[in-house]
Amino acid sequence: VQLQASGGGLVQAGGSLRLSCAASGRTFSNYIMGWFRQVPGKEREFVAGINWSGGSTYYADSVKGRFTISRDNAKNTVYLQMNSLKPEDTAVYYCAASRSYSGYDGGRYDYWDQGTLVTVSS
DSSP, X not given: OEEEEEOOEEEETTOOEEEEEEEESSOXXXXXXXXXXXXXXXXXXXXXXXXXXXXXXXXXXXXXXTEEEEEETTTTEEEEEEOSOOGGGOEEEEEEEEXXXXXXXXXXXXXXXXXXXXXXXX
């Protein structure tokens, strides 16, 4: 499956952004989806995940209550709504797809997009 994320940009602290990740090439609903982020020089960090149907979601503690992951299988798209953004949320955000793994370990996801940059100014 090919993934293409969009929606990144520059926002002030306290603001909101919505990231989208469009999938193509395979049946989107067969994949568990996740969002990760990475700051240059630091390890990649899990942000949020969602199961095949969208009925189960899970989050990193650092974003819980501020970020919401969702998916629209009819549109082959997964979203990350980010509210109350903080400067420490600044990173390149990646969406990822897994055929069977549901969790926090990015090494177990099968497909990745190129990333979209989110910058939060103070």
